[in-house]
Amino acid sequence: MGVSRSPVDVRIQGLGVGAQLAPKPLRFVLNWGRRYSLWVFNFGLACCAIEFIATSMSRHDFIRLGVIPFAPGPRQADLMVVSGTVTDKMAPAVKRLYEQMPEPKYVISFGSCSNSGGPYWDSYCVTKGVDQLIPVDVYVPGCPPRPEALLHGILRLQEQIGRESLDDRYHWAPQRHIRRVAAAQLQAPLVAPPAPADVAVEVAVDDA
Amino acid sequence: MTPDALGAHVTAALAGSVAEVSFEQLTVDVEASAWHDAAAFARDDSTVGCGFFDWLSAYDDRDAGLAVVLHLWSVPARHHLFLRTRVPRDGGRLPTLTDLWRGASWHERETYEMFGVVFDGHPNLVPLLLPDGFEGNPLRKEFVLASRVAKAWPGAKEPGESDHDVASPSRRRMLPPGVPAAGEWGPPQERAAQEPAAQEPAAEQ
Numbered sequence: 001m002g003v004s005r006s007p008v009d010v011r012i013q014g015l016g017v018g019a020q021l022a023p024k025p026l027r028f029v030l031n032w033g034r035r036y037s038l039w040v041f042n043f044g045l046a047c048c049a050i051e052f053i054a055t056s057m058s059r060h061d062f063i064r065l066g067v068i069p070f071a072p073g074p075r076q077a078d079l080m081v082v083s084g085t086v087t088d089k090m091a092p093a094v095k096r097l098y099e100q101m102p103e104p105k106y107v108i109s110f111g112s113c114s115n116s117g118g119p120y121w122d123s124y125c126v127t128k129g130v131d132q133l134i135p136v137d138v139y140v141p142g143c144p145p146r147p148e149a150l151l152h153g154i155l156r157l158q159e160q161i162g163r164e165s166l167d168d169r170y171h172w173a174p175q176r177h178i179r180r181v182a183a184a185q186l187q188a189p190l191v192a193p194p195a196p197a198d199v200a201v202e203v204a205v206d207d208a
Numbered sequence: 209m210t211p212d213a214l215g216a217h218v219t220a221a222l223a224g225s226v227a228e229v230s231f232e233q234l235t236v237d238v239e240a241s242a243w244h245d246a247a248a249f250a251r252d253d254s255t256v257g258c259g260f261f262d263w264l265s266a267y268d269d270r271d272a273g274l275a276v277v278l279h280l281w282s283v284p285a286r287h288h289l290f291l292r293t294r295v296p297r298d299g300g301r302l303p304t305l306t307d308l309w310r311g312a313s314w315h316e317r318e319t320y321e322m323f324g325v326v327f328d329g330h331p332n333l334v335p336l337l338l339p340d341g342f343e344g345n346p347l348r349k350e351f352v353l354a355s356r357v358a359k360a361w362p363g364a365k366e367p368g369e370s371d372h373d374v375a376s377p378s379r380r381r382m383l384p385p386g387v388p389a390a391g392e393w394g395p396p397q398e399r400a401a402q403e404p405a406a407q408e409p410a411a412e413q
Contacts, residue, residue: 087339089337089338089339121359122355122356123353123355124353125338125339125346
């Protein structure tokens with residue numbers, strides 16, 4: 001089109017000073033609201049996705065726990081469930097869709113393959129665990145795990161959400177960059193390396 | 209038509225071909241130079257009539273080279289036919305079959321990236337499944353599986369073997385497939401670290 005685009009300052013949304021000062025009851029209410037409204041994005045890659053679908057259906061029914069599997073896409077989701085074998089070719093897509101999710105976001109790694117590579121631990125093309133790509137909050141073991149296992153994982157995640165302080169979760173929040181250090185620490189001289197004579201003595205001990 | 213009769217018919221028509229029936233499955237070995245002609249014969253001959261291309265792949269036959277296998281099916285006559293040929297491990301080339309079956313295209317691309325067999329005349333011979341920048345042909349036997357090198361194989365590698373069986377240390381420990389012998393592979397500093405470690409017990413004695 002010929003329109004030159006100037007670079008735009010992207011301001012990372014912090015939580016502000018209030019997050020630190022928010023009283024505990026208020027945090028409890030906010031966390032309570034978030035933990036029971038988890039719009040979930042199912043990253044179904046293999047057979048574990050079937051177990052995820054079984055969990056969402058009427059028998060196990062994780063909607064009664066507030067997990068809503070109707071997110072139109074990652075941009076409307078709070079929780080991503082990686083269920084299945086992550087391959088190296090799929091890895092960029094997993095990373096990209098995770099980055100599209102709005103904060104605060106959570107990840108459940110469902111099944112052996114996404115936990116650690118599972119039965120494909122020695123494959124040339126399978127990523128050895130989705131936690132090499134994105135941070136994982138809850139791991140659900142099994143090959144594939146039963147729907148009850150996913151329900152348990154969701155309960156564990158909800159416990160984590162209920163306990164957490166968003167301020168602690170985001171280390172990139174602006175106030176987190178200001179590290180408080182003592183004046184003596186700043187004025188201390190550099191730590192000197194050990195004297196060469198000491199090193200020679202150590203080597204001699206090793207040889208003997 | 210029985211597999212034996214079909215095999216006799218095919219070998220009579222294709223010079224230098226050998227038929228083999230195993231578990232009621234007919235496999236016809238042909239020369240690499242006759243690959244395209246054999247496939248065209250199997251498709252167009254009225255008796256064979258294997259017009260349905262099922263799949264094409266390969267396997268690593270170690271010293272005998274790479275064996276490329278084509279599986280065909282005749283819909284009206286309801287019989288199978290395996291065509292097999294061997295190409296050398298280094299620089300193996302075959303004529304493409306995409307002019308006979310357009311569907312052979314992806315199969316040949318996969319065989320190309322997994323085994324390194326080049327198909328001459330293929331319209332678009334680029335990797336199909338492997339991620340961009342992948343080096344090597346992962347279904348060859350000599351392809352190193354780094355995970356198996358880094359982590360010991362869990363369990364026995366051959367019948368009767370056990371990880372707890374340390375009674376016969378003189379017996380050479382078998383390596384799992386995809387793992388090179390110690391010191392043959394890896395970054396140079398690790399190889400250098402492995403070699404003195406292997407010599408240390410001998411020096412103590």
